[in-house]
Amino acid sequence: DAKTTQPNSMESNEEEPVHLPCNHSTISGTDYIHWYRQLPSQGPEYVIHGLTSNVNNRMASLAIAEDRKSSTLILHRATLRDAAVYYCILRPLSVGGGSQGNLIFGKGTKLSVKP
Amino acid sequence: GAGVSQSPSNKVTEKGKDVELRCDPISGHTALYWYRQRLGQGLEFLIYFQGNSAPDKSGLPSDRFSAERTGESVSTLTIQRTQQEDSAVYLCASSLDRDSYEQYFGPGTRLTVT
Numbered sequence: 001d002a003k004t005t006q007p008n009s010m011e012s013n014e015e016e017p018v019h020l021p022c023n024h025s026t027i028s029g030t031d032y033i034h035w036y037r038q039l040p041s042q043g044p045e046y047v048i049h050g051l052t053s054n055v056n057n058r059m060a061s062l063a064i065a066e067d068r069k070s071s072t073l074i075l076h077r078a079t080l081r082d083a084a085v086y087y088c089i090l091r092p093l094s095v096g097g098g099s100q101g102n103l104i105f106g107k108g109t110k111l112s113v114k115p
Numbered sequence: 116g117a118g119v120s121q122s123p124s125n126k127v128t129e130k131g132k133d134v135e136l137r138c139d140p141i142s143g144h145t146a147l148y149w150y151r152q153r154l155g156q157g158l159e160f161l162i163y164f165q166g167n168s169a170p171d172k173s174g175l176p177s178d179r180f181s182a183e184r185t186g187e188s189v190s191t192l193t194i195q196r197t198q199q200e201d202s203a204v205y206l207c208a209s210s211l212d213r214d215s216y217e218q219y220f221g222p223g224t225r226l227t228v229t
Contacts, residue, residue, distance in 0.1 A: 042222060043222055044158070044218075044220050046216075046217040046218065049216055102163050102171070102174065103150075105150075106157050107157050
């Protein structure tokens with residue numbers, strides 16, 4: 001399985017943008033890039049995913065490098081509630097057109113948000 | 116609607132005892148996953164159920180671990196003869212089907228083996 005590399009921790013100020021990087025130099029052409037986050041004492045929650053093009057949703061934006069060897073999760077205005085561990089995960093494309101199988105979690109990036 | 120629920124939320128057991136952890140997935144979700152998270156670590160995959168297909172047990176760490184799922188509903192993870200290294204948070208997730216992008220996680224069961 002292709003692996004991801006993320007910084008152990010990052011800090012941000014409230015109401016400022018946050019850019020969380022992820023390196024995945026061994027990504028295959030059929031791997032989706034997924035991001036999950038885990039708030040303290042909770043199970044992980046889905047944030048966003050993409051394949052080649054940049055993606056936006058109500059929670060965040062995902063910027064994917066042209067060679068797909070890296071990506072960046074962007075929180076446009078960090079709030080205290082965004083303090084969590086953020087996981088960048090690669091999932092293979094399934095025959096049915098979606099992602100498949102279990103998620104392989106690394107250690108993620110622990111984001112701290114200062115008021 | 117209701118999310119994934121797990122019970123108990125906390126379980127303390129003595130070394131050598133058996134424990135059962137329960138997961139109620141979101142109604143209609145055919146895929147169900149179990150993960151384990153040791154203190155300060157990322158999640159480790161344990162087992163995966165998809166509909167009536169044979170489960171993917173490739174993540175189970177030893178034969179003391181087993182899991183069952185009745186149809187597309189409740190799942191039970193059983194750990195026999197618990198050891199201290201089994202202490203962790205056990206998380207269950209479900210998704211609409213195998214091809215779904217998003218997994219929905221429950222709050223987890225914190226297991227402490229003394």
